[in-house]
Amino acid sequence: MKSMEELVNVYFRPGRLPHLWCPGCGNGVILGALLKAIDAEGLEKDNVAIISGIGCSSRASGYVDFNTANTLHGRALPISTGLKMARPDLNVITLSGDGDCSAIGGNHLIHAVRRNVGLTLVVFNNSIYGMTGGQYSPLTPIGSRATTAPYLTIEPSFDILALAQAAGATFTARATTYHVPVLVDVLRKGIRHDGFSIIEVVTGCPTNFGRQNKIGAPALMMEWQKDHAVPRAAWEKLDDEARRGKFPIGVLFERTDEKEYTKAYDEIIERAQAAKKEETA
Amino acid sequence: MGRVLLLQGNQAVVEGAIAAGVRFYGGYPITPSTEIAEGMAKRLPEVGGKFMQTEDELAGIGTVIGASMGGVKAMTATSGPGFSLKQEMIGLACSAEIPCVIVNVQRVGPATGQPTSPAQGDVMQARWGTHGDHWLIAVSPSSVPECFDLTRRAVALSETYRCPVILLMDEIVGHMRERIELPDSYEHLPVVKRKAPSVPPEEYMAYADTDGSKVPAMAAFGSGYRWHVSGLVHDETGFPKGTPAATKNSQDRLREKLAKNEEDIVKAERYRADDADVVVVAYGGAARTAYDAVDLARGAGIRAGLFRPITIWPFAERAIGELTQKAKCLLVHELNCGQYVREVERAVKGRVPVRLYAKYDNEPATPEQLLAEIRKAAEGIKEGRQ
Amino acid sequence: MLKFYTERCKGCGICAYFCPRGVLEVTELNKSAIKSGKEKDCISCGQCEMRCPDFAIFVQKEGA
Numbered sequence: 269m270k271s272m273e274e275l276v277n278v279y280f281r282p283g284r285l286p287h288l289w290c291p292g293c294g295n296g297v298i299l300g301a302l303l304k305a306i307d308a309e310g311l312e313k314d315n316v317a318i319i320s321g322i323g324c325s326s327r328a329s330g331y332v333d334f335n336t337a338n339t340l341h342g343r344a345l346p347i348s349t350g351l352k353m354a355r356p357d358l359n360v361i362t363l364s365g366d367g368d369c370s371a372i373g374g375n376h377l378i379h380a381v382r383r384n385v386g387l388t389l390v391v392f393n394n395s396i397y398g399m400t401g402g403q404y405s406p407l408t409p410i411g412s413r414a415t416t417a418p419y420l421t422i423e424p425s426f427d428i429l430a431l432a433q434a435a436g437a438t439f440t441a442r443a444t445t446y447h448v449p450v451l452v453d454v455l456r457k458g459i460r461h462d463g464f465s466i467i468e469v470v471t472g473c474p475t476n477f478g479r480q481n482k483i484g485a486p487a488l489m490m491e492w493q494k495d496h497a498v499p500r501a502a503w504e505k506l507d508d509e510a511r512r513g514k515f516p517i518g519v520l521f522e523r524t525d526e527k528e529y530t531k532a533y534d535e536i537i538e539r540a541q542a543a544k545k546e547e548t549a
Numbered sequence: 550m551g552r553v554l555l556l557q558g559n560q561a562v563v564e565g566a567i568a569a570g571v572r573f574y575g576g577y578p579i580t581p582s583t584e585i586a587e588g589m590a591k592r593l594p595e596v597g598g599k600f601m602q603t604e605d606e607l608a609g610i611g612t613v614i615g616a617s618m619g620g621v622k623a624m625t626a627t628s629g630p631g632f633s634l635k636q637e638m639i640g641l642a643c644s645a646e647i648p649c650v651i652v653n654v655q656r657v658g659p660a661t662g663q664p665t666s667p668a669q670g671d672v673m674q675a676r677w678g679t680h681g682d683h684w685l686i687a688v689s690p691s692s693v694p695e696c697f698d699l700t701r702r703a704v705a706l707s708e709t710y711r712c713p714v715i716l717l718m719d720e721i722v723g724h725m726r727e728r729i730e731l732p733d734s735y736e737h738l739p740v741v742k743r744k745a746p747s748v749p750p751e752e753y754m755a756y757a758d759t760d761g762s763k764v765p766a767m768a769a770f771g772s773g774y775r776w777h778v779s780g781l782v783h784d785e786t787g788f789p790k791g792t793p794a795a796t797k798n799s800q801d802r803l804r805e806k807l808a809k810n811e812e813d814i815v816k817a818e819r820y821r822a823d824d825a826d827v828v829v830v831a832y833g834g835a836a837r838t839a840y841d842a843v844d845l846a847r848g849a850g851i852r853a854g855l856f857r858p859i860t861i862w863p864f865a866e867r868a869i870g871e872l873t874q875k876a877k878c879l880l881v882h883e884l885n886c887g888q889y890v891r892e893v894e895r896a897v898k899g900r901v902p903v904r905l906y907a908k909y910d911n912e913p914a915t916p917e918q919l920l921a922e923i924r925k926a927a928e929g930i931k932e933g934r935q
Numbered sequence: 936m937l938k939f940y941t942e943r944c945k946g947c948g949i950c951a952y953f954c955p956r957g958v959l960e961v962t963e964l965n966k967s968a969i970k971s972g973k974e975k976d977c978i979s980c981g982q983c984e985m986r987c988p989d990f991a992i993f994v995q996k997e998g999a
Contacts, residue, residue, distance in 0.1 A: 272984050273938070273993040285943050285990055292947030296988030314773050319615070322780075330777055330788060335770035337618065337778035338789075339611075340641050346575075346608035350615025350623070353599050354573055355771045358619070376611075379604035448985045474947070487952030490986065533599055540594030 275303045279313075284331045289324060290398075292478075292486020294445035294471030298392055299328045301448055302361070305455035316359045319348040321373060323365035324399045324473075325392030342373030345380045348387050356386070356530040359459060366393045366407035370426055374406070377428075378435040384463040385529040390455070391428060391466065394473035402476030413480045432466045433521055439465035440521045444493035445472065450517055457519055463528045470497070470515075551730050558696040558722040559626075561729055562652060563588030565700025566624050568735035571650070572598035573623040575612030577605055577631060580664040581720045582654035585626035606634035613649045614642055618778060620769025622704055626652035629662060632671055632678070640679030641780045642713040643803065646756070646765065648743060650703045652716040654723040655833075657911055666911035667720035667834055669884040675715045676862045682800055684807045686814060687715040687862040689833040693727035699859070705741035706814060710806060711764050717861055719884065721834030721913055743767050750774045756799075757785040763806035807863055815865050818857040821847065825854030827926045828876040830869070830893055832858045834913060835884050841916035846923045853923050861889075869896040877930045882906040882919055902929065936995045937977060941966050943991035950983035950992055959983060967992055 270278065276285070289295045306316060316334040320326035322341035329336040335358070339347050348362040369377055369391050380387065396414060397403040404414035404421045407428060412421050429440040439461040443451035451469060458465035472478060472489030483489055498506065500518035556564070562585050566574070574589040590600045599616075603609045609625045616623040627635060632653045642649050655671045657663035671678075675687040686706050690699040700716060707714040732738065746753045746766040755776040756765045765785075768774030781789035782796050807814060821843055822828050831839045836857045846853035856872055856879075858865045872879060878901055881890040890905045897903050906922040908914045937958075946965030958973045967987075969977070983992045 271993065272990070273995075276990050280990075285940075286945070287989070289988065291945035292949060293988055296990065297986065300988075300990065313775060314771060317770050330779065333775055335618075335775050337645075338781065339614075339778070340637060340780055343607060343611045343638065343641075346603065346611025347615035347618070349601070349608075350573065350575060350612030350617075351619045351770060352615075353575075353601065353612065354616040354619025354621040354623075355769075358771045375604050376608055379608070445988075446986075485952070486947045487949045490949060490953075533594075537594040537597055537599075540591070541597075544595045 270307055272300060275300070275307055279303045279306070279332050281331060281333045287331055288327060290475040292472065292474040292489070293324070294394065295325055295328060295392055297445040297448065298390065298451070298469050298471060299331065301451040302390065302455055303332065304452045305459060308452070309456055309459050311359050311459070315357065316361065317351055318361050318363060319344050319351065320363040321365070321368035322399070323368045323397065324394070325363055325365040326368060328363050342368055342371070342376065344368065345373060345376040345387070345389070349380060349385050352385055352387060352530055353533070359388070360386070361388045361390065361459070363390050363392065366391060366395060366428070367397045367405035370406040370428055370431070378431070381432045381435040381437045381464055381466065383529045384436070384438055384526050386462060387464055388458045388461075389464070389466045391468045392471055393428070393468050394471045394477060396473050396477040398473045398476045402480055412477070415480070428468055429466065429520055437466060437521060438463040438523050438526050439519070441465070441519045442468045442470065442515065442517045444470040444497050444517060446490045446493040447497060447517055450499070454519055461522065462524070463526060551732050553728060553730050555726050556693055556729050557584055557724055557726050558690070558693050558718060559584035559654065559724065560588055561693045561696035562626070562700045562716065562718070563592055564731060565697040566650070566704065567592050567596060568697070568738050569622065569701040569704035570740040571622045571624045571704060572596070573613065573616035573621045574598075574625065575601045575603050575616070575623070576609040576625040576627065577603055579628045579631045581656055581723050582626045582628045582652060584723075585652060585654075606631040607638060610635045610638040610649070610651065614638060614647050617647050617649050618770050620772065622648070622708065624650040624652065624704070626654065628654045628664070629656045629658045629671065630660070632674065636678040639685070639713050640681060640683060643679065643683040643685055644780050645778045646711040646767070647713070647778070648707040648711055648767070649713050650700070650707050650716060651713060652718060655717065655719040663911050665720065667884055667913060668909065669719055669833060669835060670888070670909075672717065672861060672883070672885065673888045675717050684804050685713050685715065685862065686710065686807065686860065687717045688859060689717040689861045690722055691833055691836045691857065692722070693725060694729045696722060697729060697731065701738070708741045708743040709764070710810065710814070711743065711767055712807070717833065719834040721837065746774055754785045755787040756783065758802060763802050763809055811863055814860055815863055815868070816859040817865050817868050818859060820855040820857065822854030822856050822872070824852055824875065826852045826877045826930055827854070827880055827923050828872050828878075829853065829855045829880045829882055829919070829923065830858070830889075831855065831882040832861060832889070835882050835908070838914045838916055838919050839882060842919035842923060845916055845920045849924075851923060851927045864892050864896070866896045869893055870898070873897055873900040876901060878902045878904060878926045880904045880906060880922060880926045882908070882914065882922070884908050884913065904929070936979070937969065937983070938993045938995050939967065940991045943989045945989055947988065949986050949988065953982045953986050955980060955982065
């Protein structure tokens with residue numbers, strides 16, 4: 269296993285550090301964990317595509333030396349899907365934020381999940397629109413302050429993994445930027461999963477969420493993650509009262525009874541070509 | 550050996566796409582373009598290609614852009630409302646220079662308008678639909694055989710110039726059935742391939758004009774050339790760079806790559822136009838009326854002709870300007886309240902009168918209706934006024 | 936042994952907060968550094984490297 273310093277040397281494009289993320293932003297931790305996972309899985313750079321939308325999280329694609337695209341707000345999943353259809357042999361990893369993925373790109377999310385396209389979606393959930401300066405997203409906890417919610421939000425937030433599961437997900441997982449080993453582990457499992465995998469990563473935005481909601485220093489946002497995340501095995505043993513305000517981490521759901529989309533499409537090609545042969549015979 | 554078929558324009562588009570080597574289609578059903586999706590759903594897997602009915606119009610063109618990044622020729626089709634929805638992605642394809650073909654079978658708008666009635670109200674949207682300065686190609690067929698040919702050409706232009714190409718149809722051409730002769734097999738037809746990098750991966754820059762053509766070579770994702778696609782203003786490396794110089798250089802090259810190659814890109818048909826006093830300028834479905842109207846006018850002793858832009862964008866500025874050397878009046882006929890006419894006026898620069906016969910009532914003009922307009926134009930010339 | 940890439944450090948203080956031995960601090964220049972007198976206290980646990988979002992601090996194995 270390479271050290272983090274080696275991983276940076278191997279996988280970062282030269283001259284791309286320091287990155288543009290704010291002091292204490294968790295996005296760098298997620299990107300580092302992703303590199304660890306890709307390396308541990310033994311993927312070739314040429315066979316990895318990293319496709320992102322728009323937002324703080326989506327700037328990650330430009331830093332790393334793979335086939336990469338920083339596309340449009342909310343549209344990373346359709347572009348990833350098209351790429352996967354063209355090149356099923358590629359490991360297509362989609363990076364998105366909570367706003368990118370669950371608001372403007374929400375429709376694409378549920379349908380990519382439903383189709384079980386072989387993509388690995390990593391949702392950087394920092395509970396806020398960071399790039400535009402702190403507006404609330406569909407994953408901002410109710411009662412939070414945002415620049416567009418000066419009197420606190422009244423909108424309940426999505427549980428994005430429950431949403432994905434309702435849409436027919438075959439793999440859901442969650443980690444935080446505090447629980448790095450868990451994060452690397454679920455990323456590896458998500459990459460390995462033959463179908464659509466969604467991995468929510470709870471991360472801190474000290475500048476635009478933390479400050480407005482008086483959470484304090486970046487380290488305290490990580491401390492909050494430590495206190496509120498519960499490994500799945502322990503979570504299963506908690507009663508409703510003990511679960512209140514907390515959330516489970518780890519692989520939350522996985523099934524393998526459904527064919528990955530591009531593999532299923534190969535059957536369409538077989539059927540069409542058989543029918544054509546019959547027609548011309 | 551060939552096949553003689555009776556096909557809809559939309560079906561001919563499907564065959565043209567298959568012949569051109571399109572192997573991915575992503576799109577959302579919408580009248581009057583749906584037959585293209587249906588045809589691609591049947592035909593693509595037969596040739597080993599893939600079809601996806603996406604969740605919405607945005608995903609339709611999104612999957613197309615993704616597939617094209619993977620090196621596969623890709624197309625989508627839509628109409629009016631769907632064309633509006635695709636505009637942001639068209640901008641990405643312009644900026645990131647991702648080849649793709651977008652078919653827009655125009656219907657009456659705005660909003661839901663008249664889904665099954667013809668119009669040409671999207672001609673300016675085809676040029677200026679997405680935000681920001683941008684350059685792209687639009688071509689417009691007038692017959693079913695031309696739907697086949699122009700679809701192939703649209704794909705070829707898109708691959709050659711690394712830019713989105715709009716196949717700007719209308720409901721007349723899309724739904725009309727005509728005789729068409731197609732080869733039994735498309736295997737011998739030439740297929741245009743995008744320019745591949747001529748340098749090793751470590752030297753490759755996805756947006757460098759290495760041969761003076763202004764069109765950078767494009768490597769497919771997964772080909773060993775790792776590069777970065779971005780909708781942010783970028784320099785020749787593909788990475789975001791927002792300096793004034795980088796911004797201007799990028800815009801200049803995107804403009805020049807089409808401007809420099811206009812001779813190859815901009816095509817038009819001239820029908821009895823060489824000695825004509827009155828030249829009708831019409832495109833797509835509206836041009837069909839004009840052939841008959843010109844013949845009727847000639848029969849009535851009026852020297853009339855037709856100039857039919859096949860390439861709608863970039864605008865045939867020089868060719869239209871040259872018409873004024875002979876013609877005494879140009880008569881623009883289009884199925885909208887008057888959009889392309891403004892471009893024609895701009896090119897003519899007041900040298901001869903430019904008249905407009907705008908038809909925007911859900912129905913194409915009859916040759917007699919257009920003839921009446923040609924007569925008015927001819928009388929105007931005689932009286933020395935417009 | 937700790938290796939700092941000072942130009943990448945943004946002084947967020949995460950490394951200092953999570954260091955179990957109190958080895959690290961954020962200096963007046965807003966950069967992570969070893970506190971004076973604490974040079975020998977690092978146990979190479981890797982907490983700082985694992986949590987640094989800026990790829991600015993790495994634990995190097997002895998002799999490496």
